[in-house]
Amino acid sequence: MTSQLKDETRKEIPEIIVDSSTGKKYQRGKFLGKGGFAKCYELTDMKTKEIFAGKIVAKSLLVKPHQKEKMSQEISIHRSLRDKHVVGFHGFFEDSDFVYIILELCRRRSLMELHKRRKAITEPETRYFLKQILSGVKHLHDRKVIHRDLKLGNLFLSDEMEIKIGDFGLATRVDYEGERKRTLCGTPNYIAPEILCKKGHSYEVDVWSVGCILYTLLVGKPPFETQTLKDTYMRIKKNEYHIPSRIGPLARSLIQRLLQGDPTRRPNVDLILADDFMTMGYIPNRLPTSCLTMAPRFDSRCSTVATRKPLLEINNKDGSPVKNVLKDGVKKVDNVTGFKGGVSVPGSVGQQQSAAAQQAAAGQQQKPDEPSDCYLKELYTQVSAVVASKPDERENINEEESEDPAAVPMIWVSKWVDYSDKYGLGYQLCDDSIGVLFNDFTKLLLLSDGENIHYIERSNAEHYHQLKNYPATLNKKVTLLRYFRNYMNEHLLKAAASMCPREGDELARIPSLRTYFRTRSAIILHLTNGTLQINFFEDHTKIMLCPLMGAVTYIDEKRNFRTYRMTGLEKYGCRPDLANRLRYARNMIQKLMVTKSSNAKSASSSSTTTQHTQPTTA
Structure with missing residues (x-):
């Protein structure tokens, strides 16, 4: 691999990239990053001035038949998908040295960068992201596609702070009802036990990954993370993970439903969307770009959220909650930084979260794991x-x-x-x-x-x-x-x-x-x-x-x-x-x-x- 990478550096990616089949010309711009075999750059259509992300792979790295086949499958699957929450596919072409894939540009990077800066995020933000992730996953599953590598780094963010599922390098199609795939693939912290145990797998592995994502967003680290790969895999196989006490009961329950060792017991996407955690808590209509580095303020938007009726009945059309919608109902507070005005009634669902809300209401105090010297x-x-x-x-x-x-x-x-x-x-x-x-x-x-x-x-x-x-x-x-x-x-x-x-x-x-x-x-x-x-x-x-x-x-x-x-x-x-x-x-x-x-x-x-x-x- 090292010699191949050296060969790649000898062949410079051209400044002006030409699609010979259409005559389109792209100006290579800002370097966006690299991963696996690919390097990514901003590419500007020189005629329309539209800016895309260009995923560029040197052919010198695609020498083995299975590497070429994997690349072809990634392109075939991705180009077949058209959904608001999937990274847009705008075409592909090649020249003598490189393969070029033209994709939607996601300027706000991915949830991985948000996670590194923020660690644990608030429940409303988590619901906001999870709802969009599930919408994208539903589109995949409806088209008989399993992603098999859902993780924070593959969940990209648009200018509008909307989720876009990307990187279909490990994705596969289900060819017939009940087919179980056997390939060992995935990212260690998110890989499902049935893949590790080679029992055959299907759509449920994406649901497992969604459970790992939910846990990571709320807790601030993946559920099975250890110092070594061997120990991580052992914990996954034994289904050993710990949910901190600060996590609310609805979130805890959903995490446990998603991280079932038996794939047949995991809910499908529609059932997850109907879960109490998703329907009985506040979901912001939009998120500010500032949430990439700091928790938003929900004090004016999330002061009262009912626990006895679904979200649709208490949210206005613009997504903001209707206050006092239940005169005799129980009020609930979310685990929200900056939350003010909520109350917790003894015995209510919100009681376990009241400490976090009171701490936040006292003045945006630091998280328990955040050092007083600001790192x-x-x-x-x-x-x-x-x-x-x-x-x-x-x-x-x-x-x-x-x-x-x-x-x-x-x-x-x-x-x-x-x-x-x-x-x-x-x-x-x-x-x-x-x-x-x-x-x-x-x-x-x-x-x-x-x-x-x-x-x-x-x-x-x-x-x-x-x-x-x-x-x-x-x-x-x-x-x-x-x-x-x-x-x-x-x-x-x-x-x-x-x-x-x-x-x-x-x-x-x-x-x-x-x-x-x-x-x-x-x-x-x-x-x-x-x-x-x-x-x-x-x-x-x-x-x-x-x-x-x-x-x-x-x-x-x-x-x-x-x-x-x-x-x-x-x-x-x-x-x-x-x-x-x-x-x-x-x-x-x-x-x-x-x-x-x-x-x-x-x-x-x-x-x-x-x-x-x-x-x-x-």
Whole structure:
């Protein structure tokens, strides 16, 4: 395989790709990632300007008959599917060196990246995703297709935050009623026991995988995950998994139904859609893109959900719940971050979830497994490992092997203005939202819709208002926020393109600036989602480090924007300019760790910056 991969690199994928059968020309654009035999790029139809994802496979890797047959089957199955929740198939062709598959572009990546950033997600989000996954799986099963590799990494997200099932490399067709397939295939954490035991399998293996996906979304890790493949397979065969007590009873019951060792006892897709977990809890109509990095706020949308009637009877047409629909009914609270206003009646279904709701109502407190330092120690360990490997002293540096566009940061600071001698630091995020970290360590955020504001107390308790309707006590701070916004819009250039606000973004919650400090060389900005950003003054380069993705993004002097896995840099090396910035970052992380966040700004600015009466800007 290694020699084959070397052969592939010798044959460059052309910049202009031509489909000789139709005459269509595609401009090869941004690298999207690689997996198995394929590399993926953005491909732009040069005539229509429509942008697709191009899955490109070197023919040098398809030398054996079964490899060619597998590729043909993947194309044959995928092109036969047409569903809103399946990645769109737009054609395929080949030239002398490569096979090209033209697919729908899913810019929000996959549920795997969401999982890495968020770990466990809320019940409403889980229902939202699960409903769409099941809709796509139903389309497959109705057309006698078994996917056989359903997992977070194969569940892609569109611009509208809708699920698209992709990667049909392991998919198969059922040729006759009752046929049992015998191929050993799948991904370890999601593989069904009947596949492992070679008992023959069918549609039920996809249901098992859906159970693993449901568990992973709610718990934050796969149900059978261990340190070794052998132990994982042993646990699957023995059906050994543990559901934490924080998981609600309806979710627990559905997980147990899906993860039945006996495939004949698992429900089909229609029965899953009718399960109480799906019908008796709130499902958002849309989700904001911000949920890729932070839990949405459901306080205004999910304050009362009945437990005695199905969802269809309590949801308006727009998907929002009707309050007090059951005058004598039991009210239920979901396990939702940011939930306020729900009550739990003793003996009700919601009672087991009340603790989580009360904790969230107390002010968006951190998850139990979320470190209080916002992953600084983890980040220090990751960066230190890269620095210790002396990545710029290798004979053969190969940064390309480390490149991972899927780990690109969702949120970063695109503008900032330091007025800390009077008020605080104002900043704009890449989605056009505005934030101010005031000198009293309170924060005010204006979302990208220009309407919703979030006020965060020093204790981290969050309050939600609108720019046209907020408490008089916030008058001065809202005035300052407007000042910072206007100043940045008028005087500062933006570092990157923004994402347009869309329906559902009113549910958004965005990371805020946790702390910052300045040195003679740079400004160091630490966000509450763990991202650490360093902007260097002299050459305007930037690095963004994400401990959750284990990745670093480097914007160089030419404004090239590349994201690398830190374990990859440790293994394959990197050029000196990036290595130098990582060494600097390690020292700055160490400084943040030894300086209490409450005085990091003042302690640093007193020794490294001078007082000023006019704002200092990026």
